[in-house]
Amino acid sequence: MSSIASSARIHPLAVVEDGAVIGENVVVGPFSRVGSRVVLKDGVHIISNAVVDGFTEVGADCRIHPMAVIGGVSQSLHEAGEDSKLVIGARCTIREGVTMNSGTVGGGGITSVGDDCLFLANSHVAHDCRLGNNIILSNNVMLAGHVIVGDRAILSGGCAVHQFTRIGRQAFIGGLSAVNYDVIPYGMLNGNPGILGGLNVVGMTRAGIERAVIHKVRRAYKDIFEAEGSVRSNAAALRNDYLDCPEALEVVDFICAESDRAISSPYRGKA
The missing domain is CATH 2.160.10.10 (Hexapeptide repeat proteins)
Structure with a gap:
């Protein structure tokens, strides 16, 4: 009835x-x-x-x-x-x-x-x-x-996301991108294959995140992706350095969490 x-x-x-x-x-x-x-x-x-x-x-x-x-x-x-x-x-x-x-x-x-x-x-x-x-x-x-998609993420037209992939909070995915691997919170990914191109600073600013916090997240991003060693080991090693910044810690914890997929990076897929 x-x-x-x-x-x-x-x-x-x-x-x-x-x-x-x-x-x-x-x-x-x-x-x-x-x-x-x-x-x-x-x-x-x-x-x-x-x-x-x-x-x-x-x-x-x-x-x-x-x-x-x-x-x-x-x-x-x-x-x-x-x-x-x-x-x-x-x-x-x-x-x-x-x-x-x-x-x-x-x-x-x-x-x-x-x-x-x-x-x-x-x-x-x-x-x-x-x-x-x-x-x-x-x-x-x-x-x-x-697929798991975090709050306030934006996926642009025609992009395709592989099964079991995670897309972090406030990430931005460019149009026609192929998302084959996890995308960190606040990450910005474009291309096929998808390449991590930095942080979604515009989205972070619109969400009211302070400039000083954005700079900390940028520093964490650099420490994780530009240092020698694997992305996950780099993130785990610097966790205690960002206990005062929940946004940077969110990126670190996202990377260190168990996942079926690897992490998108600025270098993955490049020759």
């Missing part, structure tokens, strides 16, 4: 399957379909011609544009129809043709998206991805399975 709030507006040409939960002031436009296990929180607006399916929860005040397919089964070769989830936070904008897949049992069973994210046309979020808050995926960005 569906639970549809009295203030919800369901267009007569929309299909809301029995069992769906529809919150207050939700709008479901014409030719849209809402599956039986979907939860639409208060204020969600599905404009028209969109599909929300699977075991999917869409946060309050999200806006879903035409031709988006949200909560479809994963494209994993191991997909076997198990119950898995897609959870989207509040106030996300999902533009035309966006696709987001549910998780897989082998990957934890959930794909998650934070609050206040913007997904531009035809971007794709694959199974078991975990996205933070205030993220922007520009047109045609492709996230493979199990």
Whole structure:
């Protein structure tokens, strides 16, 4: 039995399957379909011609544009129809043709998206991805399975991210880049193969990070990537030097954490 709030507006040409939960002031436009296990929180607006399916929860005040397919089964070769989830936070904008897949049992069973994210046309979020808050995926960005993206990261148009890759908080990925390896917090990556080109100083400044802190992070970046030795050993060796700078420490801890992928660097992929 569906639970549809009295203030919800369901267009007569929309299909809301029995069992769906529809919150207050939700709008479901014409030719849209809402599956039986979907939860639409208060204020969600599905404009028209969109599909929300699977075991999917869409946060309050999200806006879903035409031709988006949200909560479809994963494209994993191991997909076997198990119950898995897609959870989207509040106030996300999902533009035309966006696709987001549910998780897989082998990957934890959930794909998650934070609050206040913007997904531009035809971007794709694959199974078991975990996205933070205030993220922007520009047109045609492709996230493979199990990708982790930190808060306030920006991925420019047409870039592709390899499965199991981590992208740190406030990183910036240039258009058409191939992201084959982890990108540090505040890192700026461009090219195919992707080359780390320094720090996203503009983004850091816009986020209100003080100039003195940016200089410390720059010094840590230089100590990690320009010194002799491996990137991980360099980061581990200087951790105690940056205990007074959470932003630099975040970079160090990101590099030292266990990961399925190597770390993007200014030199990886160069002749």
